Amino acid sequence: GNSVTQMEGPVTLSEEAFLTINCTYTATGYPSLFWYVQYPGEGLQLLLKATKADDKGSNKGFEATYRKETTSFHLEKGSVQVSDSAVYFCALSDRAGGTSYGKLTFGQGTILTVHP
């Protein structure tokens, strides 16, 4: 079956530090990959996505590249801000055997705290 594994958290950084959150996946078909962010007390918001190998998703200074050879989709940001403090979820949506219904399989989430 499909699965997503995120790096162990929580992650604590100082403002302007470099961020990497690792994400690897297992899928039976040809997945699309997503990063969602959840701020305290809110629902999930799409941060970025990539739908095929070697695609790079980017948004708000965050980037992730779909690496099929290493089955990875690591999230990076060059300089984090206090406002980036949130929970980050890596997810995949698979298409296999010609069928694609879009359901998301999530990683366990990584709590990011950024201090001034």
Next chain:
Amino acid sequence: DSGVTQTPKHLITATGQRVTLRCSPRSGDLSVYWYQQSLDQGLQFLIQYYNGEERAKGNILERFSAQQFPDLHSELNLSSLELGDSALYFCASSVRQGAGDTQYFGPGTRLTVL
């Protein structure tokens, strides 16, 4: 604001009871997904509807059921509630049901079973 609305925001009830959670998708979205978020299980897919028809099922208990109505809103019914059903329940919607389609999440319903 994602455009997806969920009611109620909070729900407190007792074991053995039945509750209904409601979701209104974004205007124009045909697909509705339900997810459960709990501390021990994380975020898990429950069920998906597309234009009124059930299309995919995940780890949904037999005590739970859902439907999507002609106006495309959806309801998730949880019955014979147990303490372990306490969780955040999210609804998400997308235009279609493809693997690459972005899902827009509602703010969630927090269910507490006492």
